[in-house]
Amino acid sequence: MRFIRLQFGSIVVAIAGATLLGLAAACDRQTAASSDHAAKASPTEAPAVKVVHPEKKDVRRLIERPGYNIEAYERTALYARIAGYVRKWNADMGDRVHKDDILAELYVPEMEVELKQKEASIRQASSEIEQARAKSQAERLAKVGRSGVLDKEQVEEAGLGFEAAQAALAKAKADVSVAEARLEVVKAERDHVQAMLEYTKIRAPFDGVITRRNVNTDDLAQPSAASKGDSLFVVEKVDPVRVFVNVQELEAVWVRDGDTAIIRPQSLPGQEFKGRVTRNSGALHPQNRTLRTEIDLPNADGKLMPGMYVNATIIAEHKNVWSLPAKAVVTQGEQSFCYRVEQGKAVRTPIQVGLVGKEWVEVLKKQARPAKAGEKDQWEGFNGEEIIVASDLTSLTDGQAVNVLAGRK
Numbered sequence: 001m002r003f004i005r006l007q008f009g010s011i012v013v014a015i016a017g018a019t020l021l022g023l024a025a026a027c028d029r030q031t032a033a034s035s036d037h038a039a040k041a042s043p044t045e046a047p048a049v050k051v052v053h054p055e056k057k058d059v060r061r062l063i064e065r066p067g068y069n070i071e072a073y074e075r076t077a078l079y080a081r082i083a084g085y086v087r088k089w090n091a092d093m094g095d096r097v098h099k100d101d102i103l104a105e106l107y108v109p110e111m112e113v114e115l116k117q118k119e120a121s122i123r124q125a126s127s128e129i130e131q132a133r134a135k136s137q138a139e140r141l142a143k144v145g146r147s148g149v150l151d152k153e154q155v156e157e158a159g160l161g162f163e164a165a166q167a168a169l170a171k172a173k174a175d176v177s178v179a180e181a182r183l184e185v186v187k188a189e190r191d192h193v194q195a196m197l198e199y200t201k202i203r204a205p206f207d208g209v210i211t212r213r214n215v216n217t218d219d220l221a222q223p224s225a226a227s228k229g230d231s232l233f234v235v236e237k238v239d240p241v242r243v244f245v246n247v248q249e250l251e252a253v254w255v256r257d258g259d260t261a262i263i264r265p266q267s268l269p270g271q272e273f274k275g276r277v278t279r280n281s282g283a284l285h286p287q288n289r290t291l292r293t294e295i296d297l298p299n300a301d302g303k304l305m306p307g308m309y310v311n312a313t314i315i316a317e318h319k320n321v322w323s324l325p326a327k328a329v330v331t332q333g334e335q336s337f338c339y340r341v342e343q344g345k346a347v348r349t350p351i352q353v354g355l356v357g358k359e360w361v362e363v364l365k366k367q368a369r370p371a372k373a374g375e376k377d378q379w380e381g382f383n384g385e386e387i388i389v390a391s392d393l394t395s396l397t398d399g400q401a402v403n404v405l406a407g408r409k
Contacts, residue, residue: 046401050391051341054382057323059357061254063314065245070265070308073240073296074206077231080221081199084108091233093213097204103233104215106200111193118190125183129176208237211306236306239299242278244292245312249284252291254316254355261295262313265304273297273304277314316355322382323360328390329353338366339389339396341404346389348398352379 084106091103212234215221221232243263247255259277275297284291295312297304329338329351336353339346354362365379366386387404389396396402 046344046403047392047395048403048405049341049346049389049396051387051404052325052328052390054322054324054363054384054386054388056320056384057360058317058319059321059323059355059360059362061251061316061355061357063247063251063255063316064311065247065314066311068243068245068310068312070241070243070263070297070304070306070310072208072236072238072306073242074208074237075211075306076205076235077212078103078202078205078233078235079224079229079231080106080202081223082106082108082111082196083220083222084200086215086217086219086221087200088217089213089215091204091210091213093210095210097208097210097235099204099206101204102201103204103210103235104202106202106221108197108200111197115190115193115197118186118193121186122183122190125179125186129179129183131179202232204235206235206237207239208235210234211236238302238304238306240275240296241299241304241306242297243275243295243310243312245295245314246285246288246290247280247293247314249289249291251316252284255280255291255293255314256316259317260315262315263295263297263304263310264313265308265310267308268303271303318355318362321354321362322364322384324363324388325390326357326359326361328388328393329361329363330393338363339393340366341387341389341402344401344403346396346398346400346402348396350377 085108087105087107089104091097091101097103210233212231214230215232224231243261245261255277257277257279261275261277263273263275265271265273275295278294278296280294281292293314295314324338329336331353335350337348337350340349341347350367352364352366354364356362363382365381368378368380389402
């Protein structure tokens, strides 16, 4: 009986093991079948993308350049042209002046005496001309008398004999010419002295403000060689003022005369002043590769003073140009591209871009597919009908199928 029970127990164990093995095999077959079914039932779905059309927009790019100084539109240092004593001065530092205002007057006594001498010489030369002309007239009368128009007694009454008049006529005419030439010389000398005396009046060269005065009454003002030494006055034109900005090479191509510029002085927090790009150097500096650009600012109220430290922003703008949202354009190195949707697929399309703004990018041309194999690609303009992907560009590949979200074409 004991032997029978042991044998029966072995049979039970054997049956139980076989049953477990069968169940495990069945589970493996079911799992494999389920995996195959899932693989066949869930293929990779095309991503859903948002699309746009190119639009005509105003594209703006802000060119930020910090750390520049306001400068006077013009700055002129005034020096004495001739030596002289300061008789009086009429303007001081901070005074606003107008063009040709007399700022100071010099006194040059020797030149004033010389002017009087030249004027006396002119009077003398004029008298000599009158005498020479009178003599010439008498000679002419003598000649006329010989011709029979006047009788001989009338000629003698004029103070000359007939024979003397005939011989002296040529000399009298020459005397008149010499006297007239002498008068012209004396007048030219007088005019020269008068012109030099005009330099005794120190005049304002333009409307502006006096920023330096270095003269006092009875100072001896002397000409400075090559404008060295202290000037008598410094006059600056402060309406308008100007700011020179050095624009980096990559942004220099977008700067145009007339572009709006915003100036923010650090000493006037919260205040902005609008000006215009007036001109640029037209060439990059060979060392730092920047474009020197001038911005003019109206300054009627005088708030902006030369020397103020400012930050400048130039607003480069292209109006009414074909544009795409910035998120629809990818730039890698020197190449830019977008994805066009054609027959349900995203087609990677190289494009030529213009001004790149914060929200919009100017698009110039797109690369068309070659008509035949082996031909070079051709570039063509945008027409607004293109369907451009505007989302998830980094996850797309050329030729990938996409689902366009409804209402976005």
